[in-house]
Amino acid sequence: MLEAIGLTKNYGEVRALGSLDLQVKSGEIYCLLGANGAGKTTTLNIFLGFVQATSGIARIDNIDVSHDPIATRKRIAYIPETVTLYGALSGLENLDYFSKLSGIKHSTESLRGFLEQAGLAVEAHDRPLQGYSKGMRQKVGIAIAIARDAKVLLLDEPTSGLDPKASNEFSQLILAMAERGSAILMATHDLFRARETGSRIGIMRDGSLRKEFAAGEIGHRDLEHEYLKTMQEG
Amino acid sequence: MRSADILLSELALLRREQIVPWVLVGLLLATVFAGFSGRMIVNEQRAGALEARDEARVLIESLKRQVAAGSETARSPGAVAYSVLSMPVSKAATSLEGLAIGQGDLLPDTYRLSARGTHTFLGQIDPENSLRLVSGNFDVAFLVVWVLPLLAIGFLFDVVVGERERGVLSLAMVAGASAGRFIWHKWWTRFLLLAAVTTVSIVVAAWIQEPAWTATTAYVLAGWILTSVTYLALWCALALVVSAGAGSSEAAATRLAGAWLVFVVLFPAVTNLIAGSVMSPPSRVELTATLREATEQADKAVAAERDRWFFDHPDLQGDMDRRAYYLSVARSEAGIEKIMAPLLEEFAQNARDQQRVIEIMKYLSPGTLTFRLLTSLSGSDGRQHAHFRDAVVAYHRDWKDFFVTRLETDAPLTADDYDHLPTFVAPQIDGRHLILSSSVPLLLMLALTCLLCLLGSRKLRSTDLIVGAYSSGGSR
Numbered sequence: 001m002l003e004a005i006g007l008t009k010n011y012g013e014v015r016a017l018g019s020l021d022l023q024v025k026s027g028e029i030y031c032l033l034g035a036n037g038a039g040k041t042t043t044l045n046i047f048l049g050f051v052q053a054t055s056g057i058a059r060i061d062n063i064d065v066s067h068d069p070i071a072t073r074k075r076i077a078y079i080p081e082t083v084t085l086y087g088a089l090s091g092l093e094n095l096d097y098f099s100k101l102s103g104i105k106h107s108t109e110s111l112r113g114f115l116e117q118a119g120l121a122v123e124a125h126d127r128p129l130q131g132y133s134k135g136m137r138q139k140v141g142i143a144i145a146i147a148r149d150a151k152v153l154l155l156d157e158p159t160s161g162l163d164p165k166a167s168n169e170f171s172q173l174i175l176a177m178a179e180r181g182s183a184i185l186m187a188t189h190d191l192f193r194a195r196e197t198g199s200r201i202g203i204m205r206d207g208s209l210r211k212e213f214a215a216g217e218i219g220h221r222d223l224e225h226e227y228l229k230t231m232q233e234g
Numbered sequence: 235m236r237s238a239d240i241l242l243s244e245l246a247l248l249r250r251e252q253i254v255p256w257v258l259v260g261l262l263l264a265t266v267f268a269g270f271s272g273r274m275i276v277n278e279q280r281a282g283a284l285e286a287r288d289e290a291r292v293l294i295e296s297l298k299r300q301v302a303a304g305s306e307t308a309r310s311p312g313a314v315a316y317s318v319l320s321m322p323v324s325k326a327a328t329s330l331e332g333l334a335i336g337q338g339d340l341l342p343d344t345y346r347l348s349a350r351g352t353h354t355f356l357g358q359i360d361p362e363n364s365l366r367l368v369s370g371n372f373d374v375a376f377l378v379v380w381v382l383p384l385l386a387i388g389f390l391f392d393v394v395v396g397e398r399e400r401g402v403l404s405l406a407m408v409a410g411a412s413a414g415r416f417i418w419h420k421w422w423t424r425f426l427l428l429a430a431v432t433t434v435s436i437v438v439a440a441w442i443q444e445p446a447w448t449a450t451t452a453y454v455l456a457g458w459i460l461t462s463v464t465y466l467a468l469w470c471a472l473a474l475v476v477s478a479g480a481g482s483s484e485a486a487a488t489r490l491a492g493a494w495l496v497f498v499v500l501f502p503a504v505t506n507l508i509a510g511s512v513m514s515p516p517s518r519v520e521l522t523a524t525l526r527e528a529t530e531q532a533d534k535a536v537a538a539e540r541d542r543w544f545f546d547h548p549d550l551q552g553d554m555d556r557r558a559y560y561l562s563v564a565r566s567e568a569g570i571e572k573i574m575a576p577l578l579e580e581f582a583q584n585a586r587d588q589q590r591v592i593e594i595m596k597y598l599s600p601g602t603l604t605f606r607l608l609t610s611l612s613g614s615d616g617r618q619h620a621h622f623r624d625a626v627v628a629y630h631r632d633w634k635d636f637f638v639t640r641l642e643t644d645a646p647l648t649a650d651d652y653d654h655l656p657t658f659v660a661p662q663i664d665g666r667h668l669i670l671s672s673s674v675p676l677l678l679m680l681a682l683t684c685l686l687c688l689l690g691s692r693k694l695r696s697t698d699l700i701v702g703a704y705s706s707g708g709s710r
Contacts, residue, residue, distance in 0.1 A: 048408060050700040070410065078408040084400035088250040097243055101409040101416075128250075144405065 001026045001183035002047065002152050007056035009042050009207075016042045018207040019056065022185075024200075026151070029174060029184040031194035033227060034204035040187035042207075044154050047185070048078060060152055077145030077182075081157040083137045087130030091120055091140045094129055098144045106147060117176075118143035119169055135166030142173050153177060155186040159193050171197040195223050203230045237419060240411075244423035254389075258431045261385060262438070265377055269439030272332030272373040276443075279327075283344040286322035293319060298652040309646040312560020315349035315637030316567075322346045323629060325622040326660035327613060329445025330454050333436070334375035334605075334612035343619075345626050349564075349634045351571035352627060353525060356578055374439045375608040378462045379601050382432065383469040383498055387490040389424045390473035392483040393417060394699070399483060404700050414694040417474075421690075425470045429463045436462060450663065457611040457669050464679050465604040471686035478693035501599035508595065509588045524577050525570070532569035536562045557644060564638055582623075589616050600679060607672050613663045621661045632656040 002024040009017040017039040024030040032040045045051040046058050049069030058065040060072040085094045095111050106114070115125050118139040129137065138158060145153055155174070159167040167190070174197055178184055188194055194201050195215060203211040203226065210230045218226070248254045297319065300308035307313045325343040345355040394417055397403040406416045436458055445451045473490055480486035596602040609615040633656050640647065693699065 045700070048404070048700075050404065050407070073408050073410055076408055078404060080401040080404055082399070082401050083405075085402060085405075086247060086250075086400070088247065088252070097247075098405055098409055100239055100243065101406055101411050103410060141401075141405075148409070 001028075001061060002030075002185055003057075003059040004043065004046075005057045005059075007043070007046060007058055008054045009039075009046060009051060010054045015207050017046070017053075020207075020209055022202070022209065024152075024183045024185050026181050026183050027178050028199045029178050029186065029197055031198035031201045032185065032187045032204055033189070033191060033194055033201060034187075035189075035231060037206075038204040039207040040204055041156055043204075044078075044156050044185065044187055047072075047152075047154055048076065049073060075151045076154060077148045077150035077152070078154045079138065079141040079145060079156070079158050081160055083141040085129055085137065085140060088128055090126045090128055091115055091132070091136070091143070092125045094140055095143050095147060099147050102148055104147065111143075111147070114143040114147045115140070117146055119173060133166070135162050135169070138162065138166070138170055139173075142170075142177075146177070151182060153182050153184040155184065155188075157188055158186065159188060159190050167193060191224055191227055192220060195220050203227055205230055205233070240416070240419040241423050244420050245427070248424070248427065257385065257388070258427070261377075261381070261431055262435050264381070265374055265435035265439050266442065268372055268374045268377050269332065269442035272335055272439075273443050274332075275335050275373075276327065276332040279343050283322065283324040286344060286346060287324070290320070290322055294652055294655065297647075298649045301647060301649050301652065306556070309648075310556055310560065311637045311640035311645070311647055312557060312563065314647060315634070315641070316560055316563050320346045320348040321633060321655075321658070323626055323658040324660065325613075325619070326662055328454055328611075328663050329448070329451045330440055330443055330458070331612045331614050332443045333373060333439055333458060334608045334614055335373045343622075347626065347630050347633065349567070349637045351567045351574060352630055353571065353574040353578060355626070355630075356581075356623070374436065375605060375612070378432075378436075378465065378608060379605045380498060382428075382462065382466050383494050383601070385428060386425075386466055386469035387473055387487070387494060389428060390421065390470055391477055391487045391490050393420055393424070393474060394477040394694070395480045395486050396477070396483050398700065407700065413699055414691065417478075417694055418691075421470065421474055425467060428466055428470070432462050432466055433459050449666075450668075453666055453669050454611050457672055458608065461604060461607045461611070461672065461676060464676060464683065465600060468600050468679055468683045468686070471683045471690060474690040475686050475693065478690055478696075478699065497599045498601040501595075502602045502605070505592060505595040505598070505602055509591045525574060528570045528573035529566075531573065532566040535569055536566040557641065560641055564641060585616070585620065589620070592616075596675070597678070600682070603675050603679060607675055610672060611668050613668075618661075618663070625661050626658070629656065629658045 002022075004020050004022040007017055007020040007022075008015070020039070020043060022030070022043070032043065034040050042051060046053045047060065047065060049065050049072065052066060061075050063072050063075075065072045086097070089097065092108070092111055092115065095115060096106070096108075099106050099111070112122070112125055116122065120136060120139040120143065124132065124136060129140070132140070141158075153174075159170055162170060171193055174184060174186070178199070186194075186198070195218070198215045201213045201215055201218070201223065202209050210233070211226055213223070213226070297308045297314065307318065323345050327343070347355045392399075394403070397406070397417065397420070403413060403416070407413050437455070440451075440455050440458070472493060473486075476489050476493070477486045480489060592602075592606070596606050606615065610617065636656050639645075640651070
C-alpha cells in the first residue's frame with residue numbers, strides 16, 4: 001500500500017534522508033520514532049508530495065508519488081501536528097469545508113456521523129473551533145480523514161500536546177481505522193503510544209532507519225532501551 | 235472544488251470572522267464622515283467666494299447708478315480702480331473637490347484684486363510645500379492613502395503563512411487543491427470584497443458632495459475608483475508576497491506594518507522635508523522689508539514729481555486734481571511692482587521647484603503617488619493652483635489696463651464701461667484630460683502590482699511553501 005525504496009533527500013549538502021526502505025501494508029500501523037531532525041517529517045512530506053525526493057521511489061497504492069502526486073493524494077488522508085483549522089467555523093463546518101475541497105459533498109447527517117466516529121461529542125459539533133481543546137481538534141482532523149475514506153493515513157506527531165486520556169482515545173481511533181483496512185504511517189516521539197498502537201516500529205536517526213521491530217516482539221522497557229541506545233550510537 | 239465554491243466558502247468564512255463585517259462597515263462610515271468633512275470645507279470656501287462676488291456685483295450696479303446720477307467718484311477711473319472697486323476671482327472647482335481637499339485650505343481659491351500691483355494679492359500665496367500628507371485634512375483621500383493599506387494588511391497578512399500555521403494549506407493540498415489556486419482564490423475573495431466596499435464608499439462620498447453629474451464628474455469619479463482600487467491591489471499584492479515568504483504570521487504582520495510606515499509615513503515626510511529644506515522659499519521677512527522699501531522709494535519718486543508739478547503750477551498749490559493724483563498713484567504702484575516683481579518671481583519659482591521635486595519623488599512612495607493622483611483628479615493639487623494663479627495674473631493685467639488706459643486718456647467711466655468690465659474666465663478642468671494625465675502613474679502602479687503578483691505566484695509554486703513551517707521549526 002505504502003512503499004519507500006532507497007528514498008533519499010538532500011537539502012544542499014545536508015542529508016535529511018538516506019536510502020530509506022519502508023513498507024506499510026493495508027491494516028498496518030507503522031510508527032516512526034526518532035529525535036528532531038531524524039528524517040521522520042521529511043519521509044511524510046515525500047509521501048505527501050510536498051517535497052521531491054533526491055533519489056529513490058515513494059509509492060502509494062503502487063503509484064509513484066513523483067509521477068502522479070494528484071492521484072496519490074486522492075488515496076491519502078493526513079493529520080499534521082497542529083490541526084488549528086478555522087477557529088470561527090464549527091467542527092461540522094470545518095469538516096464540510098474540507099470535504100468540499102476534496103470534491104465530496106456529504107449530507108449534514110453523514111458529516112455528523114463522521115464526527116461521532118471520530119469521537120467528538122454531539123454537543124460540540126456546532127460550536128466554533130476556537131473553543132476546542134487540542135484533542136477535540138485532532139478528532140476533527142480524524143473526521144476529515146474518515147470522510148475522505150482514504151486508504152492511507154499519514155500522521156505527523158498527532159499525539160503531541162494531548163493529555164493521556166485524549167491520547168488514548170486517539171490511539172483507539174487509529175486502531176479502528178487500521179481495522180477498516182487503512183495503511184497508517186505515524187511519525188511520533190511517544191514511545192509508549194507507538195508500542196501500544198503500532199503494528200511495527202522503526203527507529204530513525206540522521207535520516208536512516210536504524211532499527212525495526214514488530215510491536216508484539218518488544219516490550220515498553222526494551223523499546224525505550226533500544227531507542228536510547230540508538231540515539232547514543234556514534 | 236469549483237472556484238465559485240471556494241469563493242463562497244471564503245466569503246462565509248469572512249462573515250463568520252466577526253470583526254470583518256464591522257471593519258468594512260467602519261470603512262464605509264469613516265468615508266461618509268470624510269465626505270461630509272470635505273464637503274463642509276469646500277462649501278465654506280465656495281460660500282466665501284460667492285459672497286465676495288455678490289458684494290462686487292452689488293457695488294458695480296451701485297456705481298453704474300451713481301454714474302447716471304453724475305457722481306464724480308463713480309466716473310473717475312482712478313478712484314474706482316485704486317480706491318473703490320476690487321474684483322474677487324475664484325478658481326473653478328470640480329464637483330468632487332470635497333473628496334480631496336489637498337491644498338485647498340493652504341492656497342487661496344479666491345483672490346481679491348484691484349488695479350494695484352500684483353504683490354497686493356499674490357502675497358497671499360503660502361509658499362509652503364504642497365504635500366501635506368502628514369498633517370492632511372480628514373478627507374476621503376486621507377482615508378484611501380492611509381487607511382486602505384492597513385485594511386489590506388489586516389485582511390491578507392496571513393493569507394499564506396496563516397493557512398500554513400493552521401495546518402489548512404497542507405490539508406487543502408492533500409484534499410486535492412493546488413496550493414497556488416487555493417491561496418489565489420482566498421486572495422481574490424478578500425481583495426474583491428475590499429475593492430467593492432472601497433468603490434461603494436467612494437461613490438457614496440461622491441454623492442454626498444451633491445455634484446453636477448456631468449461627463450467631467452463621471453471621469454473624475456472613475457479616476458478616483460481606478461486609482462484607489464489599484465492602490466489597494468498594490469498593498470494586497472505586497473501582503474501576498476510577504477505572507478508567502480514569512481516564517482510566521484507575526485513576522486509577516488511586522489514586515490507589512492514596517493512597509494506601511496516607510497511608504498505611507500516616512501517617504502512622504504522625507505519628501506516634505508527635502509522639498510521644504512532644499513527648495514526653501516525666500517524669507518518672508520525679506521518680502522515684507524522689500525515691499526516697505528519699494529513703497530517708500532515709489533512714494534518718494536512720486537512726491538518729488540508732485541513737488542515739481544506744483545512748482546510749475548504755483549496757482550494750484552494745495553489743490554491737486556483727482557486725475558493727477560491717481561496718475562501719481564498709478565506710477566507709484568508701477569514702481570512698487572517693478573521692484574517687487576523679482577522677489578515675487580522668486581517665490582513663484584520656488585513653488586515650481588518644489589512641485590518639480592515632489593513630481594519626481596512621488597514615484598518613491600505609492601502613498602505619495604496616490605495622493606497626488608487623487609488631488610489632481612479633484613482639482614486641488616498645486617499644479618492646478620499654479621494654472622489658476624497664472625490666469626489671475628493675466629486677468630489682473632487686463633483689469634489694470636482697462637482703468638489705467640481711461641485714466642491716462644482722461645476718459646471718464648460710463649455706464650457702458652461698467653457693463654463691459656473685463657471678466658475672469660477660470661481655467662476649466664477637463665475630466666478626460668485629468669484621466670489621461672493620470673494614466674502613466676496609474677499604469678506604473680498597476681505594473682508594480684502585476685510584478686508583485688508574479689512574484690507571489692512564484693512563491694506559491696515553491697516547495698518551501700508547505701515545508702517552510704517545518705524548516706523554521708527545525709524538524710526534518
